[in-house]
Amino acid sequence: xxxxxxxxxxxxxxxxxxxxxxxxxxxxxxxxxxxELLLALQKMAVTLSSxxxxxxxxxxxxxxxxxxxxxxxxxxxxxxxSDDRWSLVAGPDSxxxxxxxxxxxxxxxxxxxxxxxxxxxxxxxxEADHGVYQVLRARGDVLxxxxxxxxxxxxxxxxxxxxxxxxxDALALALDNxxxxxxxxxxxxxxxxxxxxxxxxxxxxxxxxxxxxxxxDVARGLGEVERAAITRVRAHLGETVTDLRDLLDDxxxxxxxxxxxxxxxxxxxxxTTRRSGIAVTLRHDLDPSSATFDVLRTDGSATELxxxxxxxxxxxxxxxxxxxxxxxxxxxxxxxxIRVSDDGRGFDHTKVGHGLSGMRERADWxxxxxxxAPDTRGTVVTITLPVELQSAP
Numbered sequence: 104x105x106x107x108x109x110x111x112x113x114x115x116x117x118x119x120x121x122x123x124x125x126x127x128x129x130x131x132x133x134x135x136x137x138x139e140l141l142l143a144l145q146k147m148a149v150t151l152s153s154x155x156x157x158x159x160x161x162x163x164x165x166x167x168x169x170x171x172x173x174x175x176x177x178x179x180x181x182x183x184x185s186d187d188r189w190s191l192v193a194g195p196d197s198x199x200x201x202x203x204x205x206x207x208x209x210x211x212x213x214x215x216x217x218x219x220x221x222x223x224x225x226x227x228x229x230e231a232d233h234g235v236y237q238v239l240r241a242r243g244d245v246l247x248x249x250x251x252x253x254x255x256x257x258x259x260x261x262x263x264x265x266x267x268x269x270x271x272d273a274l275a276l277a278l279d280n281x282x283x284x285x286x287x288x289x290x291x292x293x294x295x296x297x298x299x300x301x302x303x304x305x306x307x308x309x310x311x312x313x314x315x316x317x318x319x320d321v322a323r324g325l326g327e328v329e330r331a332a333i334t335r336v337r338a339h340l341g342e343t344v345t346d347l348r349d350l351l352d353d354x355x356x357x358x359x360x361x362x363x364x365x366x367x368x369x370x371x372x373x374x375t376t377r378r379s380g381i382a383v384t385l386r387h388d389l390d391p392s393s394a395t396f397d398v399l400r401t402d403g404s405a406t407e408l409x410x411x412x413x414x415x416x417x418x419x420x421x422x423x424x425x426x427x428x429x430x431x432x433x434x435x436x437x438x439x440x441i442r443v444s445d446d447g448r449g450f451d452h453t454k455v456g457h458g459l460s461g462m463r464e465r466a467d468w469x470x471x472x473x474x475x476a477p478d479t480r481g482t483v484v485t486i487t488l489p490v491e492l493q494s495a496p
Contacts (some may be wrong), residue, residue: 160274168249208227210227216238403489
């Protein structure tokens with residue numbers, strides 16, 4: 104178990120010390136089993152701590168818990184303090200499909216004690232008839248709970264309950280480390296984006312504005328033909344400044360600000376229409392409250408999809424000569440499918456610029472496919488991202 108600092112005291116150590124019996128052979132057997140399990144728990148603690156990815160910690164934790172605890176199923180739920188919600192993230196499909204633990208579930212009572220909660224009836228897995236539930240706690244905060252459930256009438260023995268406690272301690276510490284690392288990584292990325300935004304604003308944006316003023320001064324002393332040429336250059340410069348301002352807005356937006364919810368995509372579309380005058384239509388059929396959306400927000404895929412849609416809109420705006428663009432988002436057969444189509448002149452697909460290359464890199468990064476179909480009637484960009492919801496290991 105953990106104290107307030109996170110220091111662990113394996114329950115099996117205390118159990119080993121407490122073994123007293125008149126049966127020497129039985130005592131040796133109990134000590135041997137306790138030592139074997141203690142070593143397994145210590146190995147698990149070291150292995151789990153080697154990862155700093157939350158999903159990987161959960162996956163490894165469940166795999167090792169199954170070997171150590173020998174339960175028929177291992178279930179993990181995580182607690183979100185912001186909305187007081189328990190999310191079921193590992194276990195049998197029938198459990199994970201529920202996604203959110205009901206508020207009145209008896210298993211949530213495990214947070215009231217550092218000792219495991221033992222239940223007969225009220226299990227999470229429909230086939231189980233006994234369960235042991237141990238809170239995941241680190242530095243005094245509740246992170247979730249770990250459960251072992253048994254079917255076939257098996258009642259968990261004391262050693263099995265203590266094993267659940269030991270596994271939960273190791274998993275809680277590994278989860279806490281992974282979450283701390285994630286927050287630090289986000290903070291560093293945010294600070295770096297802010298630094299780049301400041302540099303662009305203070306140096307590049309200011310210089311471009313100064314060039315524009317100088318062009319205006321030069322144009323006043325020239326003839327009509329020369330003034331027309333400078334006016335065209337001035338217009339291009341204005342477009343560049345607008346693009347730079349949009350880039351600064353994106354850099355200064357936190358990661359959660361880049362999403363594929365209707366509002367975020369509508370903002371992208373409004374920018375495109377304002378700059379180009381192209382009519383852009385949005386068909387958005389994604390449910391922002393679905394488990395799929397939770398996965399996309401958690402693993403950062405929503406950010407990458409958002410940026411890919413933005414790049415597709417910019418390409419259509421700059422190169423297609425289109426009068427209309429259609430943006431479609433839907434969930435289909437376990438995947439998120441995004442299409443950006445225009446009625447422009449198409450493009451030479453043998454001449455791939457940095458924008459399309461960047462889109463392909465983003466697609467590869469998140470495991471999505473990118474298909475660009477240009478022809479004389481326009482271009483269709485299709486992004487397909489399979490979404491793998493958490494299932495039983």
